[in-house]
Amino acid sequence: MWKLHNNGVLLPDAVVKPTERLGWGRTIGLGAQHVVAMFGATFVFPLLMGLNPQLAVMMSGVATLLFLFVVKHRVPSYLGSSASFVGVATAIYAAGGNPATLTGALFVVGLLLFMVGIIIHFAGARVIHKALPPVVTGAVVMLIGFNLAPVVAGVYWPVDPWLAFVVMLIVVGLSIGLRGFWGRIAIFLSLVIGYVLSWLADVVFGPMVKEGADGTVTEQLRVDWGAVQQADWFGLPPVTDLATWEFGATTNVVGLHLPQFSLGAIIIALPVVIALIAENTGHVKAVAEMTKEDLDPLMGRAIAADGAASMLATAVGAGPTTTYAENIGVMAASRVYSTAAYVVAAIVAILFGFSPVFGAVISATPSAVLGGITVVLYGMIGLLGAKIWKENHVDFGNPVNLIPAAAGIIIGIGDVKVPIGDFELGGIALGTIVTIAVYHLARAIAPRQMREEADGATLQYDVEGMHHVDED
Structure with a gap:
């Protein structure tokens, strides 16, 4: 299925194409790095939505395999949970819904996304080009990356700022200083080193001291394996009886269940389709930019595949999926776009779904380590928009x-929101809508010469770009 790249030899500046692979040992290492990139978000977002993170991780692996099959292994991507759905879950619960009505509404979101993908597939990528020209797609990719900045600044980094800063320097040093394969997995190596440094900090300096809002002082280990010790080695998520579910209860994280359909919940959830189309389009555009391949014919397939994967995941009680911006950063850092690494990551995720203890080990990764890594990764995603x-x-x-x-x-970066009934539209979704709508409004009211000058620059690039591709 995958052609061995350069007989297994990885030159310093070489680019490994999606349909190529390195030796399986190195491919497994790269797959592990993709697991690291996706795991935190895939685990945390379902937890915030009241859904089972173990089930979400398992279904993310299944969704990724489905996606890669549909796009014929030409669009490297990992599919996991999205932050876009957290606000939807909160709004649906506040309106009296439960996890079943949430997954039912998100099943419909997946269905609509699937239908949009089918339309784009048959109508052609020109539909996307007219709606999303380069200035728009660059802005969308940029705001997707930089929208993640508050996650670093507000969640990961403040827990232990100096350790996060050290890990960031490790990421920079290893990414630039290492050569060959080791340089390609610098992110994963940084996580392992950061994990060990966090443990050593606990041993040498003792636990961190944290003061709560009420003035209560508590001690907190950087590496806390309490959940690991209590977790089983093997097991499936539980089947949940939603009759006992209560919004706001400490036991409101549910397992396997069938979705239920509520018109009110569906209306609240539908605007998220905009974010998913933007995320998928931006992902395919970013991958095309990095691999220098024309992926427009696969745009519809990619969007439809994400919609089908979301329907599959929500049908068993997990959250819907989206292409992961985090993994674009890994590809940009490693320049290895082999989908074989994503297959490895998907299989590992499915195995995590059968083993709570492994998930507990990964989820125990210190926040400062994630902060040091993501401050580089998320910035790289945003700058792909500028590229x-x-x-x-x-x-x-x-x-x-x-x-x-x-x-x-x-x-998008400021996460500005506007209320729409009980639902707040903001962040990536609102930033995308404004960018698209204002662009087409500006074209409609701009003088003819101004429009022609804007079109001329893009047309010039199209001709030069095609010539460049032919030469390669």
Whole structure:
């Protein structure tokens, strides 16, 4: 299925294509790095949604295998839980819903996404190009990456700032200083080193002292394996009786269950489709930019595959899926786009789903370690948007390009929200809508010469870009 890259020899500046692979030992190492990148979000977001994280991790592996099969292994991606759904879950619960009505509403979101993908597949990628030209896609990729900045600044980094700073320096040093394969898995090596440093810090300096909002002082270990010691080696998520579920209860994390369908919950959830289309489109565009391949013919397949994977996951009580921005950062750092590594990551995730203890070990990764790693990864994702602009010669001296990108990026990065009934639309979704809507509004009201100048820059790139591809 995968061609062995350069007889297994990885040169320093080589790029490994999606349909190629390294030796299986190295491929497994890269797969482990993708697991590291996706695991925190795949585990945490379902927990915040009142859904079972063990089940979510298992279904993320199944969803990834489905996605790779549908896109014929040409679009490397990992599919996991999305932060976009956390606000939806809160709104549905506040309106009297339960996890079954939540997964039912999100099943419909997956169905709609699947239908959009089918339309794009048959109508052609030109539909996307007209709606999402380079200035828009660059802005969407940028705001997706930089929207993750508050996760670093507000969640991971403050727990132990100096340790996070040290881990960040380790990531920088290993990513730039190491050569060959070891440089490609610098993120994973940084996590292992950071994990060990955190344990040593506990041994040498003792637990961290934390003061709560009420003035209560508590001690907290950097590496806490309490959950690991209590976890079983093998086991499936429980089947949950929702008759006993109560919103806000400490036991509100549910396991396997069938979805239920509520019109009110569906209406609350539907706007998230915008975010999913943007995330998938941005992902395919970013991968195409990195691999220098034309992936537009697979755009519809990718979106439809994510929709089908979301339907499959929500049908058993897990959260829906989306292509992972975190793993774009791993690919950008390693320059290895082999889908074989993603298959390894998917299989590992499925195995995690059968073993609570392994999930507990990964979830015990110190927040400071995640902070040091993600501060680099998330920034790399955002800057891929700037790379799209540069490669497409986007002219920001033209207000048709400047104004929509400026407004959308600030909304996305600042996580600006607008209320729509009981639902708040904000962040990536609102930033994407504003960027697209304001761009097309600007084109509609701009003088003809201004529009032609904006189109001319893009057309020039298209001709040059095709010529460049032919030469390669």
